[in-house]
Amino acid sequence: MTSTRVALSRRVVLQNGLASGLVLAFQWPLHAAPVNEPEQPPDQPDGQFAPNAFIRIDNAGKTTLVIPQAEMGQGVYTAIAMILAEELDADFAQIVIKHAPASDRLYANPLFGIQVTGNSNSIRSFWDKLREAGAAARAMLIAAAAAQWQVDAASCSASNGKVAHDVSNRTLTFGELADAAGKLPVPDKPKLKDPKDFTLIGKPLKRHDTPDKSDGKTIYGIDAMVPDMKFATLAQCPVLGGKVKHVDDSAAKKLPGVRQVVVLDNLVAVVGDHMWAAWQGLDALKVTWDEGPNAKINSADIWNDLRAASKKDGVVAKSEGDIDKGLTQGERFDADYELPFLAHACLEPQNCTVRLTPGACEIWTGTQVQSRCQEYAAKAAGLPNDKVTVYNHYIGGGFGRRLEPDMVESAVRIAKEVPTPIKVVWTREEDMQHDVYRPAYRDTISASLSNGKIVAWKYRVTGSSVMARWIPPAFKNGIDPDAVDSAVDMPYDIPNKHIEYVRVEPPAVTTGFWRGVGPNNNVFAVESFMDELARKANMDPVAFRLGMLDGTPRLKAALKLVAEKSGWGSLLPGRVGRGVCAQPSFGSFIATVVEAEVDDVGGVHLLRVTCAVDTGIAVNPDTIVAQLQGGLIFGLTAALWGEVTIEKGRVQQSNFNNYRMLRIDETPPIDVHVIKSAERPGGIGETGATAGPPALRNAIYAATGVPLRRLPIDRAAIAVKKA
Amino acid sequence: MTFSINVNGTEHNVDVDGGTPLLWVLRDVLGMTGTKYGCGIAQCGACTVHIDGNPVRSCLLPVGAIGNRAVTTIEGISATGAGAKVQKAWLDHEVIQCGYCQSGQIMAAAALLAKNPHPDDDDINAAMAGNICRCGTYVRIREAIKSAAGDGVRRAS
Numbered sequence: 001m002t003s004t005r006v007a008l009s010r011r012v013v014l015q016n017g018l019a020s021g022l023v024l025a026f027q028w029p030l031h032a033a034p035v036n037e038p039e040q041p042p043d044q045p046d047g048q049f050a051p052n053a054f055i056r057i058d059n060a061g062k063t064t065l066v067i068p069q070a071e072m073g074q075g076v077y078t079a080i081a082m083i084l085a086e087e088l089d090a091d092f093a094q095i096v097i098k099h100a101p102a103s104d105r106l107y108a109n110p111l112f113g114i115q116v117t118g119n120s121n122s123i124r125s126f127w128d129k130l131r132e133a134g135a136a137a138r139a140m141l142i143a144a145a146a147a148q149w150q151v152d153a154a155s156c157s158a159s160n161g162k163v164a165h166d167v168s169n170r171t172l173t174f175g176e177l178a179d180a181a182g183k184l185p186v187p188d189k190p191k192l193k194d195p196k197d198f199t200l201i202g203k204p205l206k207r208h209d210t211p212d213k214s215d216g217k218t219i220y221g222i223d224a225m226v227p228d229m230k231f232a233t234l235a236q237c238p239v240l241g242g243k244v245k246h247v248d249d250s251a252a253k254k255l256p257g258v259r260q261v262v263v264l265d266n267l268v269a270v271v272g273d274h275m276w277a278a279w280q281g282l283d284a285l286k287v288t289w290d291e292g293p294n295a296k297i298n299s300a301d302i303w304n305d306l307r308a309a310s311k312k313d314g315v316v317a318k319s320e321g322d323i324d325k326g327l328t329q330g331e332r333f334d335a336d337y338e339l340p341f342l343a344h345a346c347l348e349p350q351n352c353t354v355r356l357t358p359g360a361c362e363i364w365t366g367t368q369v370q371s372r373c374q375e376y377a378a379k380a381a382g383l384p385n386d387k388v389t390v391y392n393h394y395i396g397g398g399f400g401r402r403l404e405p406d407m408v409e410s411a412v413r414i415a416k417e418v419p420t421p422i423k424v425v426w427t428r429e430e431d432m433q434h435d436v437y438r439p440a441y442r443d444t445i446s447a448s449l450s451n452g453k454i455v456a457w458k459y460r461v462t463g464s465s466v467m468a469r470w471i472p473p474a475f476k477n478g479i480d481p482d483a484v485d486s487a488v489d490m491p492y493d494i495p496n497k498h499i500e501y502v503r504v505e506p507p508a509v510t511t512g513f514w515r516g517v518g519p520n521n522n523v524f525a526v527e528s529f530m531d532e533l534a535r536k537a538n539m540d541p542v543a544f545r546l547g548m549l550d551g552t553p554r555l556k557a558a559l560k561l562v563a564e565k566s567g568w569g570s571l572l573p574g575r576v577g578r579g580v581c582a583q584p585s586f587g588s589f590i591a592t593v594v595e596a597e598v599d600d601v602g603g604v605h606l607l608r609v610t611c612a613v614d615t616g617i618a619v620n621p622d623t624i625v626a627q628l629q630g631g632l633i634f635g636l637t638a639a640l641w642g643e644v645t646i647e648k649g650r651v652q653q654s655n656f657n658n659y660r661m662l663r664i665d666e667t668p669p670i671d672v673h674v675i676k677s678a679e680r681p682g683g684i685g686e687t688g689a690t691a692g693p694p695a696l697r698n699a700i701y702a703a704t705g706v707p708l709r710r711l712p713i714d715r716a717a718i719a720v721k722k723a
Numbered sequence: 724m725t726f727s728i729n730v731n732g733t734e735h736n737v738d739v740d741g742g743t744p745l746l747w748v749l750r751d752v753l754g755m756t757g758t759k760y761g762c763g764i765a766q767c768g769a770c771t772v773h774i775d776g777n778p779v780r781s782c783l784l785p786v787g788a789i790g791n792r793a794v795t796t797i798e799g800i801s802a803t804g805a806g807a808k809v810q811k812a813w814l815d816h817e818v819i820q821c822g823y824c825q826s827g828q829i830m831a832a833a834a835l836l837a838k839n840p841h842p843d844d845d846d847i848n849a850a851m852a853g854n855i856c857r858c859g860t861y862v863r864i865r866e867a868i869k870s871a872a873g874d875g876v877r878r879a880s
Binding site for chain 2: 072073075206211213216217218219220222223225257274275276277346395396397398399425427428622626630632633637655656657662663664688
């Protein structure tokens with residue numbers, strides 16, 4: 001990484017020096033140059049040997065891997081590089097990594113057909129494609145060596161960036177073979193390694209991106225620096241969906257460092273010499289807003305709508321057996337669960353840097369959707385897509401927020417009014433109050449119990465459809481596949497099952513994907529109700545689940561392991577409880593136990609978390625552990641405090657003082673046990689976020705006997721004394 | 724107005740209003756982008772720098788209030804003994820995920836270890852609770868601080 005960065009920076013300085021003339025506003029230090037400057041279009045790669053979009057090997061043997069997915073902390077740059085290098089037999093220590101440019105043709109996620117990093121599927125969807133890419137390149141390098149030596153290719157082997165012919169004791173490096181290999185045809189069906197021969201995959205490898213992140217060198221979108229650039233910050237109407245009516249900028253324009261005020265239909269922006277000047281200018285604007293139709297919307301109204309809608313029949317997503325008959329067999333129980341709107345609160349606020357030149361637009365940002373940003377920027381700039389270059393960056397937290405291009409679109413619209421390149425940075429308040437929010441959901445469940453088993457299960461999800469807005473073709477026949485994910489495929493052996501979805505869109509609030517996506521809601525409702533049913537059946541919650549998991553043996557094994565590792569069943573002090581969650585989500589099988597104490601005033605103290613995971617082949621096992629630790633904290637944070645509320649059309653939460661995050665002093669030890677598996681890799685980034693809330697809710701149930709049906713946790717409901 | 728500030732041992736003259744927070748002088752005027760903006764109200768710690776060795780939230784520190792005190796940022800912390808140990812431990816324990824908060828985490832941890840070479844859990848909580856990590860790396864931050872202090876169990880990987 002270091003060598004790439006230095007080399008790129010040098011080129012940037014050269015190019016920028018030519019492009020921007022002699023006088024710069026400031027002397028940008030080397031490291032502040034954009035990390036990925038204009039480079040060759042993807043179909044004219046700079047390597048001598050470029051068998052596909054992912055691999056480039058030059059004559060010196062430098063092996064560059066272009067990573068189609070975005071790195072937002074989940075370790076995907078390292079994991080994808082490991083898969084490519086494994087099949088390529090590259091020298092892993094010598095590879096360099098590049099962000100992919102915007103190109104659906106070359107870098108589309110096979111699952112979505114466009115460039116997307118999300119839904120925990122980078123490794124799942126690219127697994128075959130990347131292995132084949134690496135294996136094809138290896139086969140070509142071996143063929144080139146065999147031809148040069150005039151031996152049978154089958155008698156040659158590759159390892160550590162070299163091809164060897166052991167019989168004659170000859171070797172050639174990949175660099176020496178690059179030219180010749182580049183002239184050979186790309187094999188259609190290259191032979192893949194037997195997983196037992198993997199030398200990289202399955203080993204805990206050090207991440208590629210962390211050394212630069214430990215000394216401040218990594219360039220995030222918010223750190224992009226373009227010569228002659230000015231800084232801008234913006235405000236949208238505090239009432240969601242409102243417009244600008246009138247702006248008095250007389251005071252703002254008098255402030256030192258304020259250069260320009262930009263007024264668009266739905267936002268105002270101030271351009272300054274630095275962010276602080278722009279921000280001071282923004283605060284000094286007197287804006288009159290046309291608050292529009294949402295000015296009277298309150299959270300209570302939205303919940304009333306949601307609750308009313310949840311009483312209607314939904315569209316059937318799945319039905320097995322005879323649900324009406326099943327519900328009459330055994331004893332019937334009913335419950336409703338509710339989850340609130342949530343903000344993403346990525347620590348890197350939304351930002352985008354734009355340079356418009358005649359006929360071209362350049363975008364510096366960190367995004368999970370490179371090609372969609374290109375498309376939105378092009379539309380805003382009035383240019384064809386291919387005149388927009390997107391330089392993607394390391395992302396300071398994605399969690400679904402950066403699946404949206406709104407920050408790019410607004411930055412380009414502002415840039416059209418400004419003579420210099422600009423960096424638009426949102427304040428934290430703007431970021432939190434103009435997010436796309438995790439939908440509020442209501443889940444209605446009925447089940448019948450007989451002899452310690454569930455006979456029938458009727459489940460209705462009511463909430464906004466993110467898919468219908470975000471990827472309309474995926475919303476078919478009234479079903480949002482994300483909204484019912486982990487509900488239609490719940491793991492328990494139940495003879496009569498019926499799953500419905502009711503779509504209801506809230507006024508004012510735009511909803512979006514949030515770490516854990518649909519399963520966030522469904523795993524919470526399913527696993528909470530499972531605990532309530534276990535209690536009705538007078539059974540231990542783990543034993544109750546184990547009795548219905550014969551059809552999902554990998555989850556059953558994970559549940560047994562977590563029970564053993566967490567000390568499940570051992571005695572605990574009063575008001576301390578253990579809660580369990582079992583989930584087969586995102587292609588991984590995860591069982592989690594949270595141990596928590598509830599104090600007399602309803603304060604919740606996390607004591608310990610234990611997790612067992614079968615994610616198939618664990619490409620980089622240490623990353624699996626890290627993702628679960630972090631995902632659990634993400635989910636537990638939401639369970640403990642997360643809720644976005646609307647009052648008069650305005651989001652009430654604004655910053656970390658009123659939208660609480662878990663902190664280190666509240667974080668318990670988290671032990672993650674990775675089960676060895678030869679199955680295809682599953683997804684992992686979302687899973688901890690879905691596991692934490694139900695496990696904590698069930699721990700509180702065990703500690704207090706109170707069956708919470710809503711998040712965040714209601715302290716008053718579990719207090720012994722009034723606070 | 725022009726101010727002279729000493730950052731990582733180098734004097735810089737900056738021409739800004741004295742009320743401008745140090746964070747924006749570092750990032751936007753000096754181009755030292757390792758120090759991050761997260762909240763602007765001293766709630767998240769992403770902007771933590773050292774002033775004469777003490778951890779300070781640069782988002783609220785006016786540049787005019789610094790005077791001749793020494794500013795140390797993430798770009799210069801490896802030159803301090805505690806800083807280098809913390810950075811190494813951070814990599815040994817593979818603490819970092821997205822990394823956006825980690826400049827601030829490392830600065831807070833380095834300040835802690837410089838004053839208290841063997842912090843216990845309560846000391847770590849007190850020193851680090853002001854730094855939010857949205858990726859949730861706290862378990863490893865704790866391990867890494869103990870390891871940097873020579874008090875932890877080293878990880879095999």
